[in-house]
Amino acid sequence: MPVIDITSDPEALTMNIVADFAAAPDRVWTVFTDPRQLERFWGPPGWPATFTRFDFAPGGLAQYHMTSPTGEISRGRWEFTKIDEPRSFEVLDGFADEQGDLNPDIPPMRMVFAFEPTATGTRLNGVTHFASVESLEQAVGMGMVEGTRMAMGQLDAVLQDLRDYAAGRGTQVEILDDQHVRITRLIEGPRELVWRAHQEPDLIRRWLLGPDGWRMTVCEVDPTVGGAYRYAWAPEPGTEGAEFGFDGTTLVSDAPRRAVTTEHMTGTDYPSTTNDLQLYEEDGATLITLLIEYPDAATRDMVLATGMADGMETSYQRLERELLPA
Template sequence: MPVTSVTTDPDALTLTMVADFPVPPARLWKAFTDPDQLQRFWGPPGWPATFEKFDFVPGGIAVYAMTGPRGETSRGRWEFLQIDDPAGYEVLDSFADESGEASADMPASRMTFAFTATDAGSQLTSITYFPSVEALEQLVGMGMVEGATMAMNQLDTVLQDLRDYAQGKGTELELLDDTHVRITRLVNGPRELVWRAHHDPELIRQWMLGPEGWTMPVVEVDPAVGGSYRYEWEPEPGQPGERFGFEGETLLSEAPRRAVTTERMIGMPGEGTVNDLSLYEEDGVTLLTVLIEYPDKETRDMILATGMVDGMETSYARLESLVLA
């Protein structure tokens, strides 16, 4: 993980985050000053950011919105106070209302970003200066440390060429906490087609089969928000296993970038999962990311123990070979 330390100092009213990266400072500067790159990591998992405005000059304003898995929105606003290309910059960081103006109900803070060279590449030092102990405690209590750490730990993907970062690694699993996992897979094909492959019933039947010897007799998909889906699998004649299926609802749909759905096993009691699918295309390949939220650690461990990731890899390999070829 890139983040090496996060410290709060109530006496100095500061929160300091340090992270190291295997790239030169100029590359780090680019990631923090290009809104298209910045929004790929600024929001923590499950809350990706979209920069609606980015006027990168002293006195300029940046406005962004982070959208949660159920469509919730949290807005932020930066006023650029100082810019020292390529060493770093300083902003006045505020919560924002729907018009992009600073919220009067929440404290604002001053935040600096500094990029320095190291023997291994570069180091980011970000310091947040709070107006009071109460403001520091309030924002830290809202999860500022955890959110910022998870956001910065996504930056590796942005700094490297996507093919170099993910090609050949197959389906990878990352445990984020007791109830969240992140699954990534580089798919050799354009995002538009990968999106279609996840929402067109005829395409789904071709690849979302898991192990060999299974079929999908039921594929029903309504990708609109509030719509439902239902998938059922059964073994081919002579193959072991019993018919099973999953169903759920669409919570968020931003074609062809992001879709959030619930998922539960048909006929099983208890809570299901929330699956947050995002697609990012670069140079003709698509990074597929699924953030899964489980109701508890026990459910997470039970499902992962079924060989879920191996089954997903089999399906994604079939997606490339049959649908995208």
């Protein structure tokens, strides 16, 4: 976790963030000023950003929106006021409407991003200036501190070459908090094919089988928003276990980048989870990131204790073996 400290100062009307990164200043500068890299972490898990405009010059504008797992959209915009490459840049950051214009009811914040070299990489000193104590308190109340901490926590994956970060590590499980688990897996193949492997029944049946000795008996998928799906599996003769399945609906579909679905164990009164699947391709390899939201820590721990990650790893290995060219 790169964040060292986040503090707010009501007297100075500021919020300060200090974060250290094991990467050179020019590399850190690039991830903050390249919209395709910036949108991989600007926004906490579950609220990824999409930048639709990025005029990186004094007086230029950046426009973006963040989409929740339920499809709710929050829009923002930056006006670049100062740029001192590669040491610092400043923006006026505000909430925006559908046309990209500033929301007049919420004063914009002045944000300063400053980067300095350290013995091990780069330190970010970020200062946000608020118009009033009320604006500062409103930002804190909306979860800005924790949201910033979680957003910056995603930077390690962005700063490294994708294969250096994930190749050979298999299926990785990271507990973020009581309700959220992040699962990552690198697939040596193009994003378009990995997306189709998660959306098309004919392909799903070839790999989403879990441990050896199981077969998929039901695979019904409507990947459109509001569409339903249902999966079921049964053990092969000689394999212990009872048939089970999952059902749910699609909440968000942004092909071939993101799909959010609910997931419920069929025939039970177990609570549903929300599964946020995101795909990112770099140099022919695709990073699968699955953010799962559980209703509580007890449910989270119960599911993880079933050996879910091992079953997922077996399936991902099968995906690579069955669907990707040798």
